Amino acid sequence: MHIIVIASYLIAAAAFLAGTALLAVSWRGQRTGAVLMLATATTVAWGVFLAYAEWQRTLAVNWVLLAEVLRYAAWLVFVSALFGALPITGLLRGLRIVAHALWIVLAFYCLWPATHLAQTMALPFSTNVPLVGVLVLALTGVVLLEQIYRNVEPEQRWALKFLVIALGVMFAYDIFLYSYAVLYRQFNLSAWAARGFIDALLVPLLLVAAARNPEWSLRVGVSRRAVFYSTSLMVVAFYILATAIGGYYVRLYGGDWGRVAEITFVCLALLGAVLIGFSGQARSHLRVFLHKNFFSFRHDYREEWLRLTATLSTGDTELPLRALHAMAQTMDSPAGALFMRGDTDDFVPEAHLNMPTPAGLKLAARSPALEFMRERRWIYDLGQPPPLDDERLRAPAALTGLPRAWLVVPLVLEDRLIAFVVLAQARARRAFDWEDIDLLRAAGSQVASTLAQAADAQRLAEARQFEGFNQLTAFLMHDLKNVAAQQSLLLQNAERHKHNPAFVDDMLATVANSVQRISRLLEQLRGDAAPGVRGRVQLTAVIDKTLGECGAQAPRPEYQPAAEDLWVHADTDRLATVLGHVIHNAQDAAQAHGHVTLRMMRAGSDAAIEIEDDGAGMDEDFIRNRLFKPFFTTKASKGMGIGAYQAREYVHSLGGAMSVCSTPGQGSVFTIRLPLAEPAGDATADSKLRAAS
Numbered sequence: 001m002h003i004i005v006i007a008s009y010l011i012a013a014a015a016f017l018a019g020t021a022l023l024a025v026s027w028r029g030q031r032t033g034a035v036l037m038l039a040t041a042t043t044v045a046w047g048v049f050l051a052y053a054e055w056q057r058t059l060a061v062n063w064v065l066l067a068e069v070l071r072y073a074a075w076l077v078f079v080s081a082l083f084g085a086l087p088i089t090g091l092l093r094g095l096r097i098v099a100h101a102l103w104i105v106l107a108f109y110c111l112w113p114a115t116h117l118a119q120t121m122a123l124p125f126s127t128n129v130p131l132v133g134v135l136v137l138a139l140t141g142v143v144l145l146e147q148i149y150r151n152v153e154p155e156q157r158w159a160l161k162f163l164v165i166a167l168g169v170m171f172a173y174d175i176f177l178y179s180y181a182v183l184y185r186q187f188n189l190s191a192w193a194a195r196g197f198i199d200a201l202l203v204p205l206l207l208v209a210a211a212r213n214p215e216w217s218l219r220v221g222v223s224r225r226a227v228f229y230s231t232s233l234m235v236v237a238f239y240i241l242a243t244a245i246g247g248y249y250v251r252l253y254g255g256d257w258g259r260v261a262e263i264t265f266v267c268l269a270l271l272g273a274v275l276i277g278f279s280g281q282a283r284s285h286l287r288v289f290l291h292k293n294f295f296s297f298r299h300d301y302r303e304e305w306l307r308l309t310a311t312l313s314t315g316d317t318e319l320p321l322r323a324l325h326a327m328a329q330t331m332d333s334p335a336g337a338l339f340m341r342g343d344t345d346d347f348v349p350e351a352h353l354n355m356p357t358p359a360g361l362k363l364a365a366r367s368p369a370l371e372f373m374r375e376r377r378w379i380y381d382l383g384q385p386p387p388l389d390d391e392r393l394r395a396p397a398a399l400t401g402l403p404r405a406w407l408v409v410p411l412v413l414e415d416r417l418i419a420f421v422v423l424a425q426a427r428a429r430r431a432f433d434w435e436d437i438d439l440l441r442a443a444g445s446q447v448a449s450t451l452a453q454a455a456d457a458q459r460l461a462e463a464r465q466f467e468g469f470n471q472l473t474a475f476l477m478h479d480l481k482n483v484a485a486q487q488s489l490l491l492q493n494a495e496r497h498k499h500n501p502a503f504v505d506d507m508l509a510t511v512a513n514s515v516q517r518i519s520r521l522l523e524q525l526r527g528d529a530a531p532g533v534r535g536r537v538q539l540t541a542v543i544d545k546t547l548g549e550c551g552a553q554a555p556r557p558e559y560q561p562a563a564e565d566l567w568v569h570a571d572t573d574r575l576a577t578v579l580g581h582v583i584h585n586a587q588d589a590a591q592a593h594g595h596v597t598l599r600m601m602r603a604g605s606d607a608a609i610e611i612e613d614d615g616a617g618m619d620e621d622f623i624r625n626r627l628f629k630p631f632f633t634t635k636a637s638k639g640m641g642i643g644a645y646q647a648r649e650y651v652h653s654l655g656g657a658m659s660v661c662s663t664p665g666q667g668s669v670f671t672i673r674l675p676l677a678e679p680a681g682d683a684t685a686d687s688k689l690r691a692a693s
Helices: 002-026 029-056 062-081 090-114 128-151 153-183 190-201 203-210 223-253 255-278 278-296 300-312 317-330 368-376 432-495 501-526 541-551 570-591 622-627 641-652 683-692
Strands: 335-341 346-353 405-413 418-423 535-538 556-559 565-572 596-603 606-613 657-663 667-675
Touching: 002 029, 002 190, 002 203, 029 062, 029 190, 029 203, 029 368, 062 090, 062 153, 062 667, 090 128, 128 153, 128 300, 153 190, 153 203, 153 317, 190 203, 300 317, 300 432, 317 335, 317 346, 317 418, 317 432, 346 418, 368 405, 405 432, 418 432, 535 541, 535 570, 541 565, 541 570, 541 596, 541 606, 565 570, 570 596, 570 606, 570 641, 570 667, 622 657, 641 657
Parallel strands: 556 596
Antiparallel strands: 335 346, 335 418, 405 418, 535 565, 596 606, 606 667, 657 667
């Protein structure tokens, strides 16, 4: 082994000597190249000295450790020089200063036994101190290398690849060698002997890196992510080092239980490291610490924007959930809820992320808080009292009661409140300031644009479906024409063959009405029909007409009229069709043995019509997502799924609203509210109506 060690370090010295010569020949006067030659030349001297120390075996150990420290000093100076004169973060600047200060202190410590002062000032030389110091220097070298490679521009990584590999192997091998020495207070002889051979193999990689970087002018920038990972790597390294030292002393002073106690201690420490590593809260605290102490701005806006775009573009989940996740990760929030405008113009929960919301939660779009959010893009901080005694500055009480609710962020696009999100408290609690507000407003606009675009795409798809429906009706027009022609022929024959005048007159009226309705349907299918004219309509007459048409189907609706005559502005036939559709659906749901009740009443300035049945009922998801969806039907081939949609749209066109309250197994209640018409003698109201028409 003695001869092998000498040969190993002499070969390393020869290899680095050849490398130094080649670098000197190709050197163009750059400072970084000079520092690299200094490092390789120092390594040559280091290899020769260690071979000589092994040959003599009489040199004090402090001289060997001094050679180790000086070699690391040269390589750390070179790694630091790669950063050039570019600005770096306070973390890296501090790390470089500590590393240089450490090797200087270690060098003086190793020289202390040879000084004259050592004879007058007692300072016991401990071999373990330089061993730990060199180990820390190796760890620091790994961190600096990782920092350079992570932050250099992608096209320059090709030029740096072999340099990082060579020095990374050198530092990593020394970490293993000195960790063993620190734990067992002696070097692993096999590893010590092989070290020179391994270092010699790294010289070609260094030369290739030098050839790829003739001027060593690297454009290095430090990102927040790189600082985060570098700091994490350094923390983990020191944690492992502390665990190893602690395990050694546990075994040293543990007596008979020492080995068992060491294994238990190391396993417990590793388990703690794994738990902390997978803790989102621990990562958040580290990220907040770095942003507070080493950067002028809290957020890395480039990273935030790229992450926001990537989250919205991923198609593995529904868009509302992706939008919520994008806003939550901006503030490092683990939970939240997204509220979007529903069919009744109220904001309802559309997506959840670890934040349950009460069933039936709705917020009126015209509430002062939501209007203020829309106008001012105001973000509510639920953890702080409002700055002024203003109702608009108070968040809705329904939102403050959500678990861990922290922020209410509007998603505004072109003065439209598309949605808003409620975010839970961040994993690492911190102050909410102007920088967060600006970032949330910018991100909210982007998310609102994506949601609005998706809604427009859905409406376009529905319009295309209606276009297909219009094409389908063209195939039905021929059959309808035949029916109208047959009815007309029947009318002509009946006039010539009367036998029972009363029966025939009734038949004629029925047939004439049938022809009229079919002809009107044909006009509507062609698109030639004139739009329905709104007039003052008595609701009692409309309901009587509707009940007459629905009376043939069981169960017959039970009618509870209002205490007064109620008038609305509508087209009689279209309003009767809407009511008839809702009543027919209630009859189908209740079936023949059930009950259907129709009630009419006055509700403030509106007329309210309720159709109640005791059928199977519907759940909230069906009402929200499928009931009013065009071309969706539960009647198989008996319906086309546009009746409920058309009914609701017509009610909305009259300025009214249609709502549904249903419980599975208990039935449903459809409520139609229509604005009441002005009294017949109000000339001003009539003139306004004619002007609107």
